[in-house]
Amino acid sequence: MAASHTQPSEYLLTLTLVDDAALERSHVVANARMNRARRLSGINSYERELGFDPLAWLRARPAQHGSAAWLDLCCGSGQALIEAASTCAATGEQITFRGVDLIDSFVEIPAALRSLRLEAASLHRWDSPDRFDLITCVHGLHYVGDKLGLVERAVSWLVPGGQFLAHLDLANLRRASGEPLGRLALARFRAAGMVFDRRSSLLTCSGPRSIAFGLKCLGADDSAGPNRTRQEAVDSYYVASGARRAVKNRWA
Numbered sequence: 001m002a003a004s005h006t007q008p009s010e011y012l013l014t015l016t017l018v019d020d021a022a023l024e025r026s027h028v029v030a031n032a033r034m035n036r037a038r039r040l041s042g043i044n045s046y047e048r049e050l051g052f053d054p055l056a057w058l059r060a061r062p063a064q065h066g067s068a069a070w071l072d073l074c075c076g077s078g079q080a081l082i083e084a085a086s087t088c089a090a091t092g093e094q095i096t097f098r099g100v101d102l103i104d105s106f107v108e109i110p111a112a113l114r115s116l117r118l119e120a121a122s123l124h125r126w127d128s129p130d131r132f133d134l135i136t137c138v139h140g141l142h143y144v145g146d147k148l149g150l151v152e153r154a155v156s157w158l159v160p161g162g163q164f165l166a167h168l169d170l171a172n173l174r175r176a177s178g179e180p181l182g183r184l185a186l187a188r189f190r191a192a193g194m195v196f197d198r199r200s201s202l203l204t205c206s207g208p209r210s211i212a213f214g215l216k217c218l219g220a221d222d223s224a225g226p227n228r229t230r231q232e233a234v235d236s237y238y239v240a241s242g243a244r245r246a247v248k249n250r251w252a
């Protein structure tokens, strides 16, 4: 998204879309109200939101692969990662942890905890040469401009057999006309070998994958109002971006 305001169709003449930079400054995205403090397990936790125990899953990986790595996108305070990293440091398990969030509201990392890195950066631009066994995005995509673009990039950061899980509210995906994009998005997810669970709102796949959904993000609407989380969220607007590259799993 290059310009700060885009008006690509008649419908959108009545709607001002914001670009990444404006979104990152928006009160809907950069506020102190949202839940950034989920723990690893318990009532307000990753285990509960993801429906599985991420640390237990990761701990099985070093036996097969020697080491393991967890990348948490939109990691909030980093509390879940710190708890997981502390547990593994105490047992000497070879697992590394990385979290990225737009806002630097991270809890302090104990000095001895070298297996964890928390980074303040926008995922609109973030990239990494590193590869990960587990990539999660717990209620983070709701605030991202190009949600599908981030999914495309994130699944390419998986190691073979790695797992991707992200919450997504389909109602936050819109066509340039303003109509819902949900059905088309579901079809593109299926074609890409991804699974979307409506009950949990989780989009998952194993990877790594080279995916192009064939949808170009025009911009975002930060005045969309609350989504399934009952928190204010961001709608993302898409148009078909011409010939769709075949979806292929490089390791399939």
Ligand SMILES: C[S@@+](CC[C@H](N)C(=O)[O-])C[C@H]1O[C@@H](n2cnc3c(N)ncnc32)[C@H](O)[C@@H]1O
Binding pocket: 024, 029, 030, 034, 035, 036, 037, 038, 039, 073, 074, 075, 076, 077, 100, 101, 102, 103, 121, 122, 123, 124, 137, 138, 139, 140, 143, 144, 145
């Ligand atoms: C609802 S919070 C969830 C935090 C954490 N995953 C948790 O469950 O505790 C959503 C997070 O997404 C982050 N976020 C929003 N837009 C972002 C962006 N463009 N890049 C990185 N993080 C972003 C916010 O700062 C916030 O910490």
